Amino acid sequence: MRELTYREAIREALREEMKRDPKVFLMGEEIAEYGGSYKVTLGLVDEFGHERVRNTPLAEASIAGAALGAALVGMRPVAEIMYIDFSFIAADQIINQIAKLRYMTGGMVKVPVVIRTQGGGGVAAGPHHSQSLEAIYAHIPGLFVVMPSNAYDAKGLLKSSIREDNPVMFIEHKKLYGEACEVPEEEYLIPLGKGEIKRPGKDITVVAYSRCVLRALNAAQDLAKEGIELEVVDPRTLKPLDEDIILSSVQKTGKAMVVYEACRTGGFGAEIAAIISEKAFDYLDAPIKRVAALDSPVPFNPKMEDYVLPNEDNIKAAARELMGK
Amino acid sequence: MRELTYREAIREALREEMKRDPKVFLMGEEIAEYGGSYKVTLGLVDEFGHERVRNTPLAEASIAGAALGAALVGMRPVAEIMYIDFSFIAADQIINQIAKLRYMTGGMVKVPVVIRTQGGGGVAAGPHHSQSLEAIYAHIPGLFVVMPSNAYDAKGLLKSSIREDNPVMFIEHKKLYGEACEVPEEEYLIPLGKGEIKRPGKDITVVAYSRCVLRALNAAQDLAKEGIELEVVDPRTLKPLDEDIILSSVQKTGKAMVVYEACRTGGFGAEIAAIISEKAFDYLDAPIKRVAALDSPVPFNPKMEDYVLPNEDNIKAAARELMGK
Amino acid sequence: MPEMDAAKLKEIYATMVRIRFFEERAITEYRKGLPGFIHPSIGQEAIPAGVCAFLREDDYIITTHRGHGDIIAKGARLDRMMAELFAKETGYCRGKGGSMHIADVERNILGATGIVGDGIPIAAGVGLGCKMQNLDRVVVAFFGDGATNSGAFHEGVGLAAIWSLPVLFVCENNQFQQSTPMRDYTRLTDLADRAKAYGIPGITVDGNDAIAVAEVARESIEKCRKGEGPILVVGNTYRTVGHHMGDPGTSYRSKEEVEEWKKKDPIDRLRRQLLENKIATEAEIEEIHNATLRELDEAVKFAQESPEPKVEEALEDIYA
Amino acid sequence: MPEMDAAKLKEIYATMVRIRFFEERAITEYRKGLPGFIHPSIGQEAIPAGVCAFLREDDYIITTHRGHGDIIAKGARLDRMMAELFAKETGYCRGKGGSMHIADVERNILGATGIVGDGIPIAAGVGLGCKMQNLDRVVVAFFGDGATNSGAFHEGVGLAAIWSLPVLFVCENNQFQQSTPMRDYTRLTDLADRAKAYGIPGITVDGNDAIAVAEVARESIEKCRKGEGPILVVGNTYRTVGHHMGDPGTSYRSKEEVEEWKKKDPIDRLRRQLLENKIATEAEIEEIHNATLRELDEAVKFAQESPEPKVEEALEDIYA
């Protein structure tokens, strides 16, 4: 089967959905000729024109607010916030309006808005361009939060997100754009709220999402040589969260680790750990481990950055500890 | 000893600190003659004038940003965001600048900024004026997050916050303003990062903060009649979190419940539960319970609101379940 | 008198009366014990009545925390509004929103907001949706003077301007941001000057003169419809009651000032004009009043007798 | 020629050369392998050099992602700047910030930001702090044209205006918001018109004419110092390189346009003026160049030889 990068898969999802439905359009900063900061939308303006691939002023609150307005009258906007770090400027619109309007009106309106953004470290972009902020949006009722870990998932989930009548935060990872995997030519969708076991294993359940799935898979490969079999569970969407896939894995393994790139304290991994400790307590035979970023802004110096972010070695160490080795 | 309400205690803390240090000043919407939405700052403009009790334009990003700027050149601003719901408008300045500037400059600057705000439900104020959003700020390295549950704590913690050289989110609860307790005339400070046991008990550790402390104490009183003794632990500040007081209580009781008014999913109670499950696992003899708001915006209808928010009955039910009754 | 036909003028008058009486009744009911906050717009009715007089049914509006007037002017039902203030199942938001969140999508009233300023970028988006779908519709964003201080105003108007969207931005300038008078938040004396930052027209009108407002609105709406939008219209007016029910409205302005403005009451003014110009008779006016009062009696009855929502409905309308 | 003394003019020239050469050297080093992003300001040097020429040492500046020029013009050390680009312990931010976050509080350079627009309200606050403490200091907020679209601009300038703060807002208008030309984000052709929304002066100046910039800045700074601030100054200029090192700068503008602007290079221009007016000799100019190059060799050496920060220092400077 052909391979696509994560970047290409996302672009293909956008293209297919724009072709399928004339109401779908893109808006964001520098997304037309420039193709976006990570070139995800490159070329789409040639195909769909500036009406449907709209460069906006540098004004994130209005990007989100206008996406909502357009959605209220029948459009299906895919609005891009260039870096999730900048999403705070739009956060009031996203959290107070986009997420709540359907609710506040007693269900009177639909809000088919996708906010595409990207986060994460790994390119020495410094404290303002490297954050992992999914926990903030996953705390807000009304928002879907999607964090694909590979090209295949990214495409199928983005297409579902665009077809969803409720708002979706679609959070990509800048270090995944160049990663490729098999993506079929035929159309497919992946439902929001369904996780996937990325690697089966009997010893430890490792819940990971976005780039941390790669880290977990790499660690699993190494650990297998030591006789430790990780089961890597990728929820793919944080809201809704596929609790079943997590809990049934923990029931099998009796051990759980959560891996995430956000700051440890208050990260979404805390929620996953809390769920496990509440709902699978009787199956657990060891404390739940969290492998996450240290509680620090992401520093510029690449070695410091590596030090702050979670990595394969942290996962391996935690796994060995869980196994009592 | 004299009693003060939470409102009066906060006002007294502001007054004392403004008297002590001419660099301390207040800025925010409608805080002067109007006295603020909940009349906390009422009268202070008469005492200190408009130079130090500054009404601002309706522009929350500039309130936070300007507080930072003033702090950089030696002032000690106490900036008010009228409702924490509106803090998203200022969130970029709070999270990307106020919280990180000391770090980003390699420690070159100090950032003595207090953001005073209030949250919580209970007054039928609807989805835009009732949220509990502490989890968002507690996820951000660099920010102190303080959530006092009574007048005494509020005063001592606010005074410490104003003297702190790093930024503090000081989050009040609108339903506590009228609650009174003893507050000495003499000056006192409460250190940030120290929790307190509000009621000792042997059976279940209940970690609660802000208004939920009251709920927990009420529940504890009732449960005592049934022979269930709750130990109510109030961390008072979420960042830094007094892990010791929580963990040593759990070591004693072997059972833990976390009570918070924010939406359950991704609330700060998840972090507390995750810490307990990681660091006190071997002492636990039951799953960690979370009693929190349902995952919903806060609806306007008061009965619906009551249904969504956590209450004494939820705490009691969870406690009985933990005790196997 | 302007070139508006008598029917239109009476309609505008009736709208103002509906707004005033609705809010007066809401205040009465609130004092008897309704939940939450309400922000009455008493004294400001000429602006919504004048602006909405020339909106088509399929044009849109978006409004604010002080939005009863705008919503009524666009045609919302008083009974369902009242039921919402009563937090009832039959309320526009099924009791979930309350006064600050009323919407009626059937009448293209897209909602209100408790977060001041937020409706402005949303309205730009509505305009965008209209334009992209060639809907030949206009959207009006109502907001207060204080809202013009917000980043949301700047970004929303800026976006509408660069994309030439069919949006009429209507600032209901009651000269106070809650308790803060204009002179304490801007150097401008004419808020329409804000328009100059976007290269769009900014028009100031006496916001207590319903006819003047309607004239300006008619022209501006037509321009927006022809693709000459957006336009900023500032109506200068005054709220003669407190900010909300908890505010006596006395700490930040003088009694005299309030009394001065009460003399300029927009409803009294239009009534005088209608009578002096023999557009309406005293009897007709009385009938407008009486019909509204009857409607309000019905509305309150409807609200009172409507069921409370089931508490479990709190969890409906949430999908993630 | 203006009434500026020769020394000042040569100082301005030297500042521009320092900026240009620093960035050219940074680009060279970056190509050899520095981490992260850098946003060079090549072509725009006249604005910081002109503005900072009349700032006092104790005046403040705050800048942006494209801030090297502003920081150098305010007097920062090239070696510590270079060390920061190298992510070294001796860098201004001890390797934690990088190009977009350089500050030097000793020189009252209060920092830069990766979030476009955020410096503007912060600068208002600095102005407030100065005013409240009677410090007799002025703060300059540098930002790009794209930043004027942000809510932060509106709120920050608005606050400075109503409180009459000693803030000079300097828009380095390179006519593009990254890849988006002015005509695609605003109807204005003169960004100084933004000032009209706040009732403050807005002044446009040829941003490639260092002398003109310096004249405007001198006057504006003095006005701000006298309490007549804030003031908005827009310098029209052009970035003749890409947005950052990853951008060839070709997809959104023509080669011809870039070439046209290269002909208007501000450094060439001032050099010609200095020579024609016999303010400086070729030899003096060459010495300015050579001295700068020597300083840069030292700076690069310093950066190269400086130690990396210890990774554990990542956790320093965090208090909660």
Ligand SMILES: Cc1ncc(C[n+]2csc(CCOP(=O)(O)OP(=O)(O)O)c2C)c(N)n1
């Ligand atoms: C973003 C935000 N900030 C503050 C408030 C609190 N608040 C509610 S109304 C108001 C004043 C708004 O003034 P204006 O826009 O003139 O409207 P008016 O109330 O006069 O109709 C304020 C400060 C809010 N609701 N939202």
Ligand SMILES: Cc1ncc(C[n+]2csc(CCOP(=O)(O)OP(=O)(O)O)c2C)c(N)n1
């Ligand atoms: C709030 C925010 N939005 C978007 C970006 C991405 N970005 C970085 S620079 C830039 C363009 C800024 O344009 P301008 O203000 O004119 O400055 P210039 O780059 O031209 O110097 C953009 C969109 C950002 N860093 N911050």
Ligand SMILES: [Mg+2]
């Ligand atoms: Mg007003």
Ligand SMILES: [Mg+2]
């Ligand atoms: Mg620019």
